[in-house]
Amino acid sequence: MRLLPARLHHGRGGAAQGQTQAQRPGYRRCPEQYLPLRYLQRHPARRASRGGNPGRGTVKFTRRKAIIGGIVGGGFLGVGFWFARERDRLGNRTLFNLKPGEAGLNGWVKISRDNSVVVAVPRAEMGQGIQTALAMLVAEEMDARWDQVRVEDPPEDAVYRNVDILVDGLPFSPEEAGTVVDVAHWMAGKLGGVLGVNATGGSTSTRDAWVPMRTAGAVARDLLLRAASRKASIPIADLVAVDGEIRRRDGAKVVTFGELVDSIGDLAVRPPPPLKEPSEFKLIGTSPPRTDVPAKVTGTATFGVDVRLPHLLYAAVRNAPSFGGAANGFKLKQGALPEGVEKVVIVPGGIAAIGKSWWRANKFLDEEVEVQWQDGPEPKLDSATLWKRYEQLLETGEPALTRTFGSESRPDKVQTLTATYRAPYLAHTPMEPMNCTAHVREHEIGRQGVEVWMPNQSSTLMRLVAARTAGVSQSDVTVHTTFLGGGFGRRAEVDLVRQAVTCALAMPDRPIQVLWSREEDIRHDVYRPMALARWRADLDVGGSTPKLTGVAKRQVAQSPTDQFPARVIGLPAQGKPEGNAVENPPYAFASYRLDAIVADGSVPVGFWRSVGHSHTAFFDESFIDELAHALAKDPLALRRELLAGKPRYLKVLDTVAREAGWGTPLPAGSGRGMALRASFGSIVAQVAEVAVTDGKTLQVKRVTCAIDCGPVVNPATVRAQMESGIIYGLSAALYGEITLAGGAVEQGNFPDYDAVRLADAPVMAVHLVDSGSSAIGGIGEPGTPPIAPAVANAIFAATGKRLRSLPLRLS
Missing domain, CATH: 3.30.365.10 (Aldehyde oxidase/xanthine dehydrogenase, molybdopterin binding domain)
Structure with missing residues (x-):
């Protein structure tokens, strides 16, 4: 993270976790504590929120996909996978590292005699505020008071594994449907309990925890109410949980949570009560003090x-x-x-x-x-050779995946618009070596x-x-x-x-x-893939004004999805493209075709903030602007036209346009550009305002951002993550480029791999859009993809110069 926003609360609240997060072997679960998935609410569908054209189009399944499905399905059949027990996502009361004076309510929450509510947070805290967000889910359903909440790290156990990250990693885009896709999603869910990983990434942490951690809080509240009812001999119907206490319905205090430590041991876990409706939320949707900030401010946090x-x-x-x-x-x-x-x-x-x-x-x-x-x-490899290799693949390479929708037909009088875009390798450069x-x-x-x-x-x-x-x-x-x-x-x-x-x-x-030194880090990273893409559009010029008919795109890139399993655990590569790089755009083109070609090579590539979205958004949203210019339409108007019938997208787009003052005059040499991208379950639009001096000096002055991520757990964290994603993406858009010479990386430190400095950071305004969707989206990555095309489109508006290669250079 190159620049940390400073809008976070620094007050006291849930106690900070200054010590390390220990992941040890789990403990045997007691049978009577098992809670099957049938008791959990189904995760809200996310397909429509993630872009694409749901229900439309066809996908050419390669032989590799069929082989993968056969091997996985056959292998699990061989070990009785299909009859595997439903996954326990609640855990028993002894799972969560109990200490003297504590009582476990389930695998996610325990209480202590000092009236603390301790929440298990199995995801890594890297500045994104996940400790706070996940603790809020439990505290909301428990009706705990925020200043009594602490977070700890649970043992290594299947209860805490991230299922959503496996589902997101499947080789299908959100708009694909059918038996094969449904079975694959079901298998991924089952696989999460058998072979899943405790992992933080893919903007999945809150999405994955949204139901199980709220359920854990609701089950805990039910146990506490029953324990208080028995202890005080008061009918449970007369009791409620409020601010960390059990009270009579008339408001009279009966007992604190901590006073029930010794009263719940023999109570059985019942199926969870219904989760709260959004209208009942008291904590979710607010921005309480973050749990990690005090330790970081006082210097007691352990990195x-x-x-x-x-x-x-x-x-x-x-x-x-x-x-x-x-x-x-x-x-x-x-x-x-x-x-x-x-x-x-x-x-x-x-x-x-x-x-x-x-x-x-x-x-x-x-x-x-x-x-x-x-x-x-490849000890002599250089960047020029790589680009030539990619250019050849763009012309003649066999696609690993072809995706189409609509009906392609060429008009009698056609004008073809083509544009080729480039994106380089990028390093991660985390602040901590x-x-x-x-x-x-x-x-x-x-x-x-x-x-x-x-x-x-x-x-x-x-x-x-x-x-x-x-x-x-x-x-x-x-x-x-x-x-x-x-x-x-x-x-x-x-x-x-x-x-x-x-x-x-x-x-x-x-x-x-x-x-590792910074030089070792930059020269031996696993890089965001370099990518090459060519868009083509057919314009019907037979009438008084040109009309858009069909569009097609070919793109070449290495695949982190292929390399990562091979590099980490030795699984064979399958030659399939990285899923985030091949999602359909949300626009209602008359016809669309994507040919995705997977490049081989010795350069290691991996998952980088927003992964494939970080380059495909640049390709796609730059070309949408080029289409608007060719059709003599305002870029906002063309997007609205192509998004007709998609109210969530339109609301985000209209919000960012209104807040950015789209269409209002700017000084000479200034321009605005917009871009929109759906990723990781969220829809983000950004407008960048730039000023160009003497045709060679660029300043990004303002970025306006609108996001619809579904239910908002913590508004301050959402805004902080959007600002962080913008700065990270802007650093890449303006400076990021890894080049090779003699088989080695040429860059080695920030003098030759620069980042946006505080003095150069734009003014940022983030607007949260409520479309009423119940589908919760990610926030860690969606802020990054739109910024590069927004700036490139703004440069065109200011200068008339179209930049199709990253990083963006005026000369």
């Missing part, structure tokens, strides 16, 4: 780089210059290790020096070690002898890879998730945990903290 353990050693790393390379060996220039350096270790992808200080180890690698490198598969601390206790291998401390987006994956690296069972590994100094998808990767555990194995009984 990965803050981990300090007895006898800790530090490791600096040099990774192989070319992608896929490795260290074959090394030679010490002085023949021996100097004072302060303990060991040199070959690690996956490179070499590490372990010392008493990171500075000494890093200096030693720079000056006193000669490494024999093994080249990767990449790091991981590992400790292998030599005499405890086989008895939870491996511990890992790191800022990560999936403790499940870190635990799996740590176990594989150490050669132990996952039950022997404990992962402590610290606060994250930015994530953006980078901290879902496992390269640091492999290197840290390898170092710790070489020096057992000593914790080792691996820390």
Whole structure:
């Protein structure tokens, strides 16, 4: 996160969590505490909110998709998967790490004698406010008072795994329907309980928790009411929960939640009562003080780089210059290790020096070690060669996926409009450098002898890879998730945990903290894919004014969806495009065709904030503006015309246009541009206002943003995430570009991979749009995709110059 908004509350509230988040093996669940899915309300449908043309169009299923479905379906049939028990998303009362003086109400919430309500938050806090948002869901249904709420991190257990992230990862777009799609969604839900992961990403955390965590709060409230009724001998019908107390309906206090710690142990869990209607919400929809802010303000929060353990050693790393390379060996220039350096270790992808200080180890690698490198598969690769490769694929490549809707027909008199767009590789550059601390206790291998401390987006994956690296069972590994100094998808990767555990194995009984320099981070990232796209539109020019008929797009990119499972857990790549890059636009074209071509290559690509939306939004929304110009229409008017019949989109679009003053005069050299994108269940539109001086100096002066994310849990957090996403996307739009020469990345630090500074940040105004939809959307990523095309379209409005390549350069 390049720039943090400063609009968050800093007052007291739920106690901050300054310590690390431990993820340990779960505990056996008691049968009587099992709550099957049939007791849970169905997750609201999200298809219509996520874009596309629901119910329309066809998809060419490749042989690969059929093979995937057959293998997955057949494999699970072989182990009785189809008859697997429905997934428990409530958990039993002893699951949530009970301490003396505490009583568990279910796997998500416990109470203590000091009247605290402690909520389990299994998602990683990286500045997005997820601890606060998820705790609010439980507190709302419990009728707890916010200043009595604390958050803790639960053990590793299937109850807490993220199902929504698996459903979002399926190779189908929101508009696809049919038996195959329905079965795949059902299987993904089942898979979440069997093989799912505790993961934070894809803007799924609140969406995934919306029903189970509210249900947990409602079940907890029911238990407390029944316990109070029995303790006070008052009929339960005469009692209500209010602000952390059980009261008579006339308002008289009966007992606090904390006074019921010893009164609920033998009460059985009943099917949950109905969840509250939105009109009954008291906490949801407000912006209480965030749980993570006090520790961050006082300096007591623990990030990965803050981990300090007895006898800790530090490791600096040099990774192989070319992608896929490795260290074959090394030679010490002085023949021996100097004072302060303990060991040199070959690690996956490179070499590490372990010392008493990171500075000494890093200096030693720079000056006193000669490494024999093994080249990767493309040691001479450069950006010019890659672009030529992509251009050839754009012309002749076989699509991995073809998607169409409408009926294509060419008019007698046709004018064809074409435009080709480029987007480069991008690095993540989280503020906190990449790091991981590992400790292998030599005499405890086989008895939870491996511990890992790191800022990560999936403790499940870190635990799996740590176990594989150490050669132990996952039950022997404990992962402590610290606060994250930015994530953006980078901290879902496992390269640091492999290197840290390898170092710790070489020096057992000593914790080792691996820390990458900024140069290592930028040059050995897993990048947002570079992409190339060509739009084509046919205009009927047989009448007095041109009319739009059909449109088509071909695009080329590598696929994080393909690479990530192969890189992390060794699953074979399937050659399918990344799902967010191939969603249909929401516009009602007469006909539409997409050919998505998956590029191979040695450059590692991964999940980056908004992933495929970050480049396809630039391609799509830039071309919509080009179409408006060719049709002599206002860009707003054309979008409204193509979105007729989609009231949610129109309300967002009209809101941003009104608030931005669309159509009002601007000074010479200034312009406004707009863009709209549906992603991760939310609809976002942005208008950028720019000023161009002397045809070469660009200033983004103002960005107006409107978002419809369905029910709003915390308005301040939504606004903060939109502002953060805008700054992150603007940094990429203006400066972001990773280039290759001689098989290696040319950039190495912020002087050559710049970001928007505070002095250059635009004025931002975020408007929350209430369309009445019950479908809850994500907020962590949807603010990023529209900003690049909005700025590009504003530059065209100001100068008449169309920029089709990122980053946006006037000359």
